[in-house]
Each structure stands twice: as C-alpha cells, then as structure tokens.
Amino acid sequence: MRLSLTAIACSALLLSACDDVIVETPAVEYTPEAAPVAAAPRLAVSPGATLAQAGDAAPAPAAASRTPSRAPASAADPQRVTGGPGPRRRVVEPDPPFVSTPVATLDEPWAMAFLADGRLLVTQKNGTLRLVNVATGQVGTITGVPGVAYGGQGGLGDVVLHPQFASNRRIYLSYVEQSGAIYGAVVVRAQLELGSGNSGNLTGITRIWEQAPKVSGQGHFSHRLAFDAGNKLWITSGDRQKFEPAQDMGGNLGKLIRLNDDGTAPSDNPFYSQGGIAAQVWTLGHRNPLGIAFDAEGRLWSHEMGPEGGDELNLILRGRNYGWPLVSNGSHYGGGDIPDHDTRPDLEAPKEWWTPVIAPAGMIIYSGNLFRTFRGDAFIGGLASQALVRVRFNGTSAAEYRRYGMGRRIRDVEQGPDGAIWLLEDGGNGRLLKLTPPG
Ligand SMILES: [Ca+2]
Numbered sequence: 001m002r003l004s005l006t007a008i009a010c011s012a013l014l015l016s017a018c019d020d021v022i023v024e025t026p027a028v029e030y031t032p033e034a035a036p037v038a039a040a041p042r043l044a045v046s047p048g049a050t051l052a053q054a055g056d057a058a059p060a061p062a063a064a065s066r067t068p069s070r071a072p073a074s075a076a077d078p079q080r081v082t083g084g085p086g087p088r089r090r091v092v093e094p095d096p097p098f099v100s101t102p103v104a105t106l107d108e109p110w111a112m113a114f115l116a117d118g119r120l121l122v123t124q125k126n127g128t129l130r131l132v133n134v135a136t137g138q139v140g141t142i143t144g145v146p147g148v149a150y151g152g153q154g155g156l157g158d159v160v161l162h163p164q165f166a167s168n169r170r171i172y173l174s175y176v177e178q179s180g181a182i183y184g185a186v187v188v189r190a191q192l193e194l195g196s197g198n199s200g201n202l203t204g205i206t207r208i209w210e211q212a213p214k215v216s217g218q219g220h221f222s223h224r225l226a227f228d229a230g231n232k233l234w235i236t237s238g239d240r241q242k243f244e245p246a247q248d249m250g251g252n253l254g255k256l257i258r259l260n261d262d263g264t265a266p267s268d269n270p271f272y273s274q275g276g277i278a279a280q281v282w283t284l285g286h287r288n289p290l291g292i293a294f295d296a297e298g299r300l301w302s303h304e305m306g307p308e309g310g311d312e313l314n315l316i317l318r319g320r321n322y323g324w325p326l327v328s329n330g331s332h333y334g335g336g337d338i339p340d341h342d343t344r345p346d347l348e349a350p351k352e353w354w355t356p357v358i359a360p361a362g363m364i365i366y367s368g369n370l371f372r373t374f375r376g377d378a379f380i381g382g383l384a385s386q387a388l389v390r391v392r393f394n395g396t397s398a399a400e401y402r403r404y405g406m407g408r409r410i411r412d413v414e415q416g417p418d419g420a421i422w423l424l425e426d427g428g429n430g431r432l433l434k435l436t437p438p439g
C-alpha cells in the first residue's frame with residue numbers, strides 16, 4: 001500500500017474537510033488500492049421507522065431518522081485530483097457546498113431533461129409536459145402527450161432526449177396506461193416541435209416498449225429512462241409490487257431493460273438467445289429502481305427502493321440477478337424476514353445500502369465544471385429522507401459521503417448545461433431548484 005503525502009498531512013492536521021482538498025503536488029497520484037473508502041456506519045431501524053413504508057408510496061411528513069452522514073475524515077478518504085498535468089490547485093469545499101434558488105413551481109413534477117438551448121422539459125405526473133425557461137422561470141406546455149393513467153405512483157414518468165436530438169428532434173417518454181382494471185408502463189418516442197413562448201407539440205408518437213404482464217395496482221412502475229453513448233435505451237421496470245415476477249424471465253417486471261432506439265432488442269443482450277421478452281432483459285431481480293446513471297468510465301449504476309429498510313445502490317453488470325425478492329437487506333413491511341444479501345453470494349449485492357431507507361428517486365453522476373469537488377460523485381434525490389444524498393465512488397465501491405437536508409421530498413436530480421445541479425421537489429407545488437456554488 002502506498003501512503004500519500006496528502007494522507008500524512010490529513011492525519012497530522014485532522015482537517016474535517018481534508019478529503020476535499022486538492023493538493024498542489026503533481027508527484028502524488030490517487031490510487032484506488034491505496035485509499036479504500038471506509039464503509040458507511042449502519043444504523044439499526046428505529047422503532048419509529050414505519051415511515052419507511054411511505055417512502056415510495058405517498059408523501060411522508062417525517063424525515064428519516066438517520067443523522068446526516070459525515071464520512072470520517074480519515075486518511076483513507078481519497079483526495080480529489082482534477083485537471084490535467086501540472087500543479088494542483090488547493091480547493092476546500094464550503095459547507096454546505098451550494099446555495100439553492102427556486103426557479104419555478106410545478107404540479108407534481110416527476111422528471112426533467114435539458115434541451116441544448118438551456119430550456120428544461122419537465123414531466124408532471126398528471127400527464128402534462130412542461131417546457132421551462134430557466135432564465136426567466138416562465139413555464140409553457142408541450143401538447144400532444146398521450147393520455148396517461150394518473151393515480152397512485154403512476155402517471156407521466158420520465159423524459160429523455162435521443163443522443164442525436166439536435167438532428168432528429170426525438171424524445172422518449174414513459175408513462176402508465178390502464179386496460180380495464182390492470183396497469184402497466186409504456187415507453188414512446190416522438191418528435192418534439194418547438195413553438196413560440198415555451199410552447200411545443202409532439203408528433204409521430206410511436207410505442208416502442210411496454211411492461212408485460214400488466215397487473216393490478218398502481219405502484220412500482222419505476223420507468224426511469226437513460227441513453228448510453230452507444231444509442232442504447234435503458235429502462236428500469238419495477239416489480240409492480242408483485243414480488244416473484246422479478247425472477248420470472250417470461251415477463252419484464254423487476255428487470256433492467258436494454259433496447260435499440262427503435263425498441264428492438266440488441267442481439268448482444270445477455271438473454272437474447274432465449275427470444276421473446278427475455279431478449280430485452282439486461283439484469284433481473286429488481287424491486288423499484290427510480291434512478292439510473294452512467295459514470296465517466298461507462299459503468300452503469302442504478303438505485304432501488306427496498307421494502308422496510310434495504311434501499312440499494314447497485315453496479316449494473318451484464319446478465320446478473322440482483323436478488324429481489326429472494327434476498328434484501330431490509331424486511332417485509334411489518335417485520336417479516338427476508339434473508340439478507342450476504343446469505344446468497346450467487347446474487348449480486350448492492351454496493352451501498354440504507355436502513356432506515358432514504359427512498360431514492362432520481363440520480364446523476366456529476367461531470368460538470370461548476371462544482372469541482374463534485375466530479376464523479378453521485379447525487380440521489382431522497383423522498384422519505386427529504387434530502388439530497390451524495391455518494392462517493394472508489395472504483396466499483398460506493399459509500400454515502402454527505403447528506404444535505406432539503407426540507408422537502410426530492411423527486412428528481414439533473415445536471416444543467418453549465419454544471420449547476422437542478423432538483424425537483426415532489427408533490428403539488430413542487431419547486432424547481434437550482435443549486436450553485438455559494439458566494
Ligand atoms: Ca438487491
């Protein structure tokens with residue numbers, strides 16, 4: 001193990017913010033092997049933790065009982081080395097490291113995506129697609145959105161741009177549809193035609209994917225979307241609160257889905273040779289994944305809500321089984337036991353997990369230049385925890401690093417074109433917040 005000069009300096013000075021220091025010494029390089037991230041402390045579920053039951057269901061007034069995490073200022077924490085060759089600049093992160101500015105107010109906002117011109121598409125759960133001029137706070141409406149089944153956890157869901165949006169004007173939307181007494185999420189693609197004054201219209205709507213089977217109830221749709229650099233579309237598909245379908249390769253509930261941009265299954269998917277729905281599947285054994293993001297190395301990370309306890313952050317690996325409902329570090333609501341992940345090493349364990357729950361929703365892995373010390377860290381919205389949860393990675397390890405109380409349930413997180421971080425508060429009169437460095 002190589003001990004860095006920075007580590008020695010941090011030990012000597014016991015600076016609480018030492019892990020945010022970027023040191024002026026080109027001779028010292030961060031090596032993952034030499035700087036393991038300390039495991040986050042585990043707190044037992046408190047007697048009052050029944051609020052966790054509402055984490056992914058309905059707005060909960062109380063916050064989770066776990067105290068905001070401060071990673072120990074140990075010499076083991078990796079320093080952040082940014083920039084190219086040459087002298088390092090010393091950067092000490094302010095605490096808190098951002099100021100929050102409300103920009104607009106929306107009705108049950110759920111997801112957002114920036115256009116290249118800096119304006120922001122925002123979905124509202126009731127089926128309305130908004131276009132926000134974030135410079136003025138003015139909010140317009142994009143018409144032509146298909147009818148959605150609004151209720152429970154369902155409605156209009158995610159919105160993402162095709163990687164070649166500039167030339168093809170294509171966007172992708174997820175939403176819930178109803179057939180009689182059963183429900184399921186669908187994904188469509190459409191052309192976005194922009195009008196004047198933050199207005200616009202969708203044309204050429206084409207359905208490219210749907211949950212199968214449709215089932216009763218209006219929970220755990222998940223239906224978060226992401227594109228990778230190779231134009232593949234990723235869809236999180238929740239277990240619809242039906243448990244066993246997450247292990248059934250005859251359906252796509254409780255799975256992570258990987259598709260070509262036209263909805264067909266790529267021939268290099270892990271279960272492609274099985275045909276049918278299995279051909280769409282990348283991973284299985286998921287519960288309610290509401291956040292998905294790629295890191296700078298192209299690794300895919302997804303978080304998911306646990307039951308009573310056991311929220312997870314998973315590194316997504318081709319063809320793996322993530323265990324739900326066979327194992328969970330949480331328990332069934334009301335205390336029914338579920339074996340923990342460590343009882344089944346054949347099933348992929350989370351890289352970080354939370355009990356009590358944070359109720360994660362939305363996620364970015366920061367790659368901007370506005371917050372230099374944020375680069376490479378994940379920022380996860382917290383519903384029950386009413387927080388922005390920051391996770392630091394060390395290769396394929398991950399641990400909560402900071403937790404910023406926001407006083408409201410946070411539904412989604414995005415990174416803006418200028419590197420600012422944007423949050424959507426959950427529920428009626430949910431505000432769009434812009435986070436920028438203080439001062
Ligand atoms: Ca799991």
Ligand SMILES: [Ca+2]
Pocket residue numbers: 328329330331337338339340341
């Ligand atoms: Ca358990």
